[in-house]
Structure formats: structure tokens, C-alpha cells
Amino acid sequence: MKCFLGVDIGSVSTKFVLIDQKGEVLYSTYFRTEGDPIGSLKKGLRWLEEFIKSQGKDIEISGLATTGSGRYLASAVLGADIIKNEITAHAKGVTHFMPETRTVIEIGGQDSKIIILENGAAVDFAMNLLCLKGDAKITTNPSYNPTPIREIKIGKRVLTHQGRFMPVEQVYERRYKGQMIEIEVFNVGKLEATPEHPVWGLRRNNIAVYKLAEQQDCKNQHTKQRNFSWEPRPIPAKELREGDFVIIPLSGFKKRFCDFISQEKKQDYRFFIYKNWLFAPIRRIRRYQFEGLVYNLRVKGDSSYVANFVGVHNCAAGTGAFLDAQAFRLGIPVEKFGEFALRSKNPTIISSRCTVFAESDMIHKQQVGHKVEDIIAGLCQGMARNYLAGVARGKKINPPIVFLGGVSENVGMRWAFKEELKQEIIVPKYNKVMGALGAALLVRESPPQKTRFRGFAVSEKEIKTTSFICQGCPNHCEVIEARIDGKVVARWGDRCGRWSNLKY
Numbered sequence: 001m002k003c004f005l006g007v008d009i010g011s012v013s014t015k016f017v018l019i020d021q022k023g024e025v026l027y028s029t030y031f032r033t034e035g036d037p038i039g040s041l042k043k044g045l046r047w048l049e050e051f052i053k054s055q056g057k058d059i060e061i062s063g064l065a066t067t068g069s070g071r072y073l074a075s076a077v078l079g080a081d082i083i084k085n086e087i088t089a090h091a092k093g094v095t096h097f098m099p100e101t102r103t104v105i106e107i108g109g110q111d112s113k114i115i116i117l118e119n120g121a122a123v124d125f126a127m128n129l130l131c132l133k134g135d136a137k138i139t140t141n142p143s144y145n146p147t148p149i150r151e152i153k154i155g156k157r158v159l160t161h162q163g164r165f166m167p168v169e170q171v172y173e174r175r176y177k178g179q180m181i182e183i184e185v186f187n188v189g190k191l192e193a194t195p196e197h198p199v200w201g202l203r204r205n206n207i208a209v210y211k212l213a214e215q216q217d218c219k220n221q222h223t224k225q226r227n228f229s230w231e232p233r234p235i236p237a238k239e240l241r242e243g244d245f246v247i248i249p250l251s252g253f254k255k256r257f258c259d260f261i262s263q264e265k266k267q268d269y270r271f272f273i274y275k276n277w278l279f280a281p282i283r284r285i286r287r288y289q290f291e292g293l294v295y296n297l298r299v300k301g302d303s304s305y306v307a308n309f310v311g312v313h314n315c316a317a318g319t320g321a322f323l324d325a326q327a328f329r330l331g332i333p334v335e336k337f338g339e340f341a342l343r344s345k346n347p348t349i350i351s352s353r354c355t356v357f358a359e360s361d362m363i364h365k366q367q368v369g370h371k372v373e374d375i376i377a378g379l380c381q382g383m384a385r386n387y388l389a390g391v392a393r394g395k396k397i398n399p400p401i402v403f404l405g406g407v408s409e410n411v412g413m414r415w416a417f418k419e420e421l422k423q424e425i426i427v428p429k430y431n432k433v434m435g436a437l438g439a440a441l442l443v444r445e446s447p448p449q450k451t452r453f454r455g456f457a458v459s460e461k462e463i464k465t466t467s468f469i470c471q472g473c474p475n476h477c478e479v480i481e482a483r484i485d486g487k488v489v490a491r492w493g494d495r496c497g498r499w500s501n502l503k504y
């Protein structure tokens with residue numbers, strides 16, 4: 001029997017879906033990637049092989065498609081016939097079952113996205129992408145030596161914006177094509193981030209920092225000005241402007257920057273110190289188009305790290321990782337989280353714009369006696385509002401609305417979207433594996449004459465990836481190379497095809 005396989009691999013989860021020639025799902029699986037994408041691909045393949053053997057039928061994989069942020073790696077390891085982005089794969093999966101769908105809300109472990117459909121085709125989309133370029137230097141313990149973010153591993157201790165060293169819980173790597181924001185800080189250097197990535201800092205316009213600093217009468221102004229605080233807050237890179245301030249935690253670099261400040265004060269660049277932070281002004285913001293690998297970290301406790309001396313947030317607000325973290329903090333299994341929310345009679349208001357604010361809000365609400373179910377319901381509502389204001393901003397959300405991804409399992413989130421949108425929220429079958437299913441459907445539509453699928457034996461082989469910087473032109477692309485048993489099987493990450501088009 002001819003069958004088609006779709007594989008969707010992301011930073012948080014991996015999905016395999018096998019369909020027959022009619023598009024019926026024969027097998028599907030969803031499991032955590034756990035920071036080991038190659039191990040996950042091998043594991044998924046072994047489980048699929050066991051399933052096929054258990055069926056006692058002659059099942060032949062006639063085509064394979066990969067999708068998700070790790071789609072190129074999955075293609076190199078498994079041998080894909082087609083590679084599709086997540087938007088195309090999800091749109092295909094949804095419209096196969098519900099052609100009339102107009103809006104897809106998809107919230108996974110680390111991503112959230114919206115897809116707008118018309119007549120069964122995706123016409124618009126938006127994603128939350130919080131990432132830095134691979135060469136961003138992360139301050140690590142104990143040497144304070146900066147390490148490129150692409151080399152950081154789980155468990156490594158990194159300096160946070162609070163000036164302490166905390167372990168990395170998760171490392172995210174993905175391909176990105178779109179706008180990059182270069183933030184040049186006076187006498188400190190440059191940080192390049194995707195537009196949504198929050199950077200710890202203060203807005204000059206909002207709080208009149210320049211004026212206060214010039215008057216050198218901060219305390220009086222502080223008390224006079226309502227809602228003003230010198231505490232930094234996470235600001236998306238795209239909202240930062242020249243003259244705004246970013247923070248440098250001084251415990252990491254005290255000597256270097258205190259010496260520097262005393263020298264630079266004479267030049268009146270208007271640096272200032274508050275608590276344990278040096279506030280450094282932004283000199284210039286540049287926007288440019290970028291295509292290549294980008295990275296993010298999830299850091300225990302403070303949800304932040306220091307890149308190129310600047311404190312950045314690792315905000316996962318609006319994603320499954322955020323809900324996981326809050327469930328853990330409240331001591332409630334994440335599977336039960338939604339049930340608690342539905343019990344609430346009086347949801348409390350929780351700031352869900354970022355993990356740090358949400359956590360402090362939740363602690364405060366617990367201390368003043370709010371019920372756990374009211375706090376969880378408030379958190380779900382806040383997360384839905386945050387998604388609609390951030391990811392879906394400006395998009396017209398028409399019904400039917402389909403909710404996909406791991407977070408769609410959470411009944412509290414389904415309720416919160418229904419409340420916010422005043423519309424029915426449909427969670428279809430295969431909601432957690434729709435990207436893999438869409439990929440399988442796409443390869444079924446355009447089957448190859450002879451599949452490139454490497455077979456199940458690949459799960460026993462030694463598979464490694466490395467990267468190098470191409471010096472062929474000023475783009476300096478970071479090219480990823482995959483080897484199976486020492487032999488190069490694929491390269492990707494180049495802009496011009498110089499490496500990816502080679503025959504291996």
C-alpha cells in the first residue's frame with residue numbers, strides 16, 4: 001500500500017503523520033523534541049517502523065515532506081521529497097478537513113501564529129518570533145567570557161538582566177526570513193534582534209528620562225510623575241527608538257563599565273546608573289532584511305540573558321512554554337490547567353505581556369487571597385488578549401476560526417479565545433499534528449517518481465551537524481552541514497544556492 005509521511009519538527013515538539021492515498025490518517029505521533037532534534041527524528045522513525053510492522057501489511061512510504069523550524073535538518077536526516085514552511089503545511093491540513101475555514105490560530109511550545117485563509121488558500125499570516133542572530137555574544141559563568149548564542153547548550157549558566165547567573169533550560173534554533181533590527185548602543189556595540197524580541201530598557205518619550213537626567217532632580221520628578229518608574233521593562237525591538245535606553249547589568253561588568261562611565265560622563269552621552277543597571281542610550285536603529293538561522297534561549301528564573309552586554313528578555317509569553325512555566329510555578333499539572341480556569345466565577349486580571357510581569361502579578365494576586373482558579377482564568381484571558389494584540393494585530397478575524405497546536409488542548413485557552421472573540425472556536429481532530437498532516441497531504445498531491453526517503457535504517461546511523469561561515473561574498477551566510485556516518489548529505493542556510501544546490 002502506498003503511503004505518505006509528513007514530519008513537523010520544532011524546538012519544542014516533533015510530529016509524524018502517515019496517510020494513505022485517500023488522505024486517511026493511519027498513524028500520528030506527537031512528542032517533545034527535548035533539545036535533541038536528531039535524536040527525536042530517529043525516535044519518531046523507530047516508532048513508525050514498529051507501527052508498520054505491527055500492522056502486518058505491505059506499507060510503502062512513497063513520499064516524504066518535512067515542515068517546522070527544523071524542516072531542513074529533518075529533510076537532510078530522513079531524505080525529504082518536499083520541504084514546506086509551517087504556514088503552507090498548516091493551511092493545507094486545515095482546509096483538507098474544513099475548506100470553509102477563514103482564520104487559523106496556532107499556538108505551539110515556542111511559537112504562535114495566525115493564518116488568514118480565503119477560498120482555501122493562505123492570503124496573510126503573522127508569527128511571534130523572538131530571536132537573535134547566531135553571533136550574538138552571551139555572557140556566561142564563570143569567566144564572563146562571551147559565547148556566541150549558537151554555541152550555548154542547555155544547562156549553561158548565563159548572566160541575566162538581574163545580574164545573576166542562571167541555567168539555560170531550552171535552546172531554540174530556527175530559520176528566519178524577514179526584518180532584522182540592529183540596535184546600536186553608544187560606545188557599547190550593536191545588538192541584532194527580530195522585531196518582536198523584547199529588550200530590557202526604558203522609553204525616553206514615555207518617561208521623560210532625558211529631561212529628568214538633565215535636571216538631575218530625579219527623585220522629585222519621580223514622585224510627581226504618576227506611573228513613572230526607573231525600573232526597566234521589556235520593550236519589543238521594533239518599538240525602540242534612537243535615544244531610548246537599554247540596560248547593562250553592572251554585576252557582570254562593574255569594573256569595565258564604572259571606569260567607562262566616569263570617562264564618558266565628561267562627554268555627556270547621558271548614561272546613568274539605577275540600582276544595579278547601567279542605562280545606555282541607543283545611538284542608531286537600522287532595519288534590514290535577513291535570511292538565515294536565528295536563536296533564542298529560555299533561562300530559568302529571570303527569563304532573560306545578556307547579549308552583546310545588553311539585557312534581553314527570553315519572553316515566551318503567548319506560547320505553550322509560558323503556560324508550562326506558570327503551571328509549574330502554581331504546582332498544577334499543565335493538563336489540568338484549563339479545567340481550573342473553567343471553574344472560575346471571577347477571573348482576576350493578570351498582565352500576560354511578559355513572563356516576568358505575569359509571574360509577579362500572579363504572586364501578588366495569590367498573596368492578596370485570589371483563588372487559584374481565578375488566577376488561572378485571568379492568565380488564560382490575558383494570554384488570549386496578548387495574542388490578539390500582538391500576533392494577530394491588525395488582522396480581521398473572521399469565522400470559522402480553527403485553533404491548533406499544543407495549546408489548543410487547553411480548555412481554558414479555548415474558553416478565553418471564545419470570550420475575547422465572541423465567536424465559536426473549533427478545535428479539529430489532529431489539532432496537535434496538523435502541520436505534519438498538511439505536509440503529508442502536500443507530498444501526496446505531488447508524489448515523486450521515486451522517493452528520496454532514506455529508509456528506517458537511518459535511525460541506527462551516526463548523524464552530526466556542523467556549521468561554517470561562507471566567505472564567498474559579503475553576505476557571510478552561516479551554512480549548516482549534515483553528515484551521516486561521516487559523509488556529507490546536505491548543506492543549507494546559504495542565500496544563493498552555492499552550497500544547497502550541490503549534489504551529495
Ligand code: SF4
Nearest residue numbers: 470472473477494496
Ligand atoms: S556566496 Fe552565497 S553562500 Fe556564500 S556568503 Fe555569498 S550568498 Fe552566502
